[in-house]
Amino acid sequence: MSLQTEKSSMRFGVNYTPREGWFHSWLDFDPGKVRADLEQIASLGVDHIRVFPLWPLLQPNRSLIRSQAIDDVGTVVQIAHECGLDTTVDVLQGHLSSFDFLPSWVTSWHEVNVFTDEVAVSAESQLILTLGKALRELPGFSGLSLGNEFIQFAAPRHPQSQKITHEQAEKWLETLFSQAQRVAPGMIHTFSHDDDIWFDSKHPFVPGDAVKFGDNITVHSWIFGTVAPHYGKSAVELTWFARYLCELADAWARAYGTAPRPIWLQEVGAPEHWIEREDIPQFVRDTVLNLRGDSNCGLSPNLRAITWWCSHDVNSDLADFPHFEHSLGLFDQHGAVKPVGQAFAAAIREWGNPGPAHSRESQEIELGTHNRQLLNADQDFFANWVRWAREGQVKRIDIKLVED
Template identity: 45%
Template sequence: MSSTGVRFGANYTPSQGWFHHWLDFDIDAVRADLDSIAALGLDHVRVFPLWPLFQPNRTLIRPRAVEQLVALADAAAERGLDVNVDGLQGHLSSFDFLPAWTGTWHRRNIFTDPDVVAGQEEYLRTLAAALADRPNFLGMTIGNEINQFSGPPHPDPDRIGPAQAGAWLRRLLAACEEGAPGRLHLHAEYDAAWYQDGHAFTPEHSATIGAVTAVHSWVFNGTAQRHGRTGTATEHHAAYMIELSKAWADDPHRPVWLQEVGAPAPLVPAEHAAAFTEATVANALDCSDVWGVTWWCSHDVSRSLADFPELEYSLGLLTNDRQVKPAGEAIRRIVADRRGRTYAPPVRTTALVVDVPARWDGDAAPGDAPEVADRSTCAPGGAVFEAFARLTADGARPTTVLASRAGDAAHLAARGITEVVRPEEVA
């Protein structure tokens, strides 16, 4: 860990075969990839087993696949890299990876079916236990943005409500803890959890369940389209998500992990990727209690692979043949500049009021949860989102507070908030 306490890493995308590399696992190719990542000065990687390959049958977790994961972690350790493991893949770069025992003739809800959830528990427990004695094992993330399976816009969702989502998260995190006690176990959702009305996974889940809050910042969600590549809202989107998450956190200093952030073309053209990277990271590090920044991703996707959305091919810090790109050079400079320095961002004393429910404890059926409304006020174009951008453009450094806590003197004092502003008051 750097002296600032902030971790810098990359989401590891293998340069050969993308995540299909597990089918033809080549430890020498992995070592070369990890060498190129370590050369950027990074201290950790987030890695992605493919669930159907590791657990092709509900009662078969392939020992050889687990051994390969451990070998990857050991190779990372040799290069000074810590490892976080995402278990349920789940969803990656527009492709879904679900085992055959959850679909078609065996179709079962992956969040609520007792047999499926028990299988998930055993799988996550097994991966965690296999790595529990490795000093460089950070912990498990339940899965990558698996909330996208819970409702629209997924074309074939396994619908659940907020209470069911919360129960599922707690149960699977308990399995991770059983496998590797005391490690950093968490869950990670894409931004529907923060921005989409009616979504089963809620801000409360992200900000209160698990060891840290994870946010995934992608400006192709309407931010860059609305504000442009150099707009305040675009360059501060990651910082906004970090500060937005704090509105729901019970712990005033709960760590927040910027676990995914990238420079998506063409909204961020290749020639501007380095500038976007530098601005995004600098603004994120102007937030308190940031655990780390993990860029998406390490290496480009090979053009030999078909059917990815165009932007997915060019998100790497390094090319497919492991050459450093301008965004990678930017990350290397940032890490080198911060090495040996201590810096604590000033407290953000102005809080923007978020008038969205603090809790979703009801047992409403999927699609019948009126109390889950209003999150769109936090999304691009929403009142909270746009007010935050205007305050930031005017030189303020806002954070957020729930309306239900805006009059709580003890809560405000614990966070250092001295001024509370409603969105409609921001000109």
């Protein structure tokens, strides 16, 4: 099975965070522990995972791609398949839970721009080719992602932002996607991003890139960016944010003429610093079922998959994480399913048949990439959209492109 499913079929999955050692566990890889984790994940009724090998461990030197590390990734894919799970593998890792993972050959004395330096991009391409070649014949392998929110390295707010133009951003995407498609044709290859791509008018990657490149449009829905700080803890608006982002993704695809495109809600989670712990199960249910819709609005357009972040809590012994990262898991650090995990499993069972999609009233807005911040959650457009949604009318968003 692939993430490019029929419209009547919804896929549910989990972003896999190893219970013991977090992603540092790639250093002392233990297939037995992986199997125990994946059996727990499969028990929730999901059908796929997304995994995150660390770039510095895969390619510690520009000309050295470690065969053992590649084999370990393949072993995870094989174990997942035996547990009934398909696997997407992120390549350039990149960024995870506030930590950056860049190999030494692109930092410090060897610092280069990872998007524009031809030697570095050639090495990135080689890693994609090597992983793709090793995984493409494995049952259950779905495809490659260029890396988890990798484009944040070009974001103006990053502490070591790498300056690039939009043209350079697109050239980087074209180069790496061509390699992925060449080495593993027919698979679902994607790139991921936080919501800066939709809302930050100074970001060199633009909404058009999100809807033109890759085989699915990916959406990462995190309420701690703007919507929760603006509306407050446990506000009802928080449960509509994932649906809103998916509607935006579809709207931009129509604006750029690439619709219909499959949409993958690749990350969505329940951070405890913005949701009261006792409210989290209801937040999970409402977030998922708002995506399903009802007879008034139907399924979120072209949505094909929902993948929760994340599988297991970060162990409390690990230091320097933002506090909420230790509680995002569906399972706790001992492997016991939490109320959030039970709620996600229940929402999957409750999904059933969403209301029929039909013509909806539109909420139109004129904008370009230069003023995309008007779509952010602290703006009137979002406030009106949610108000109508709460009244039973989930509006179709129509973007009328204007010249930048």
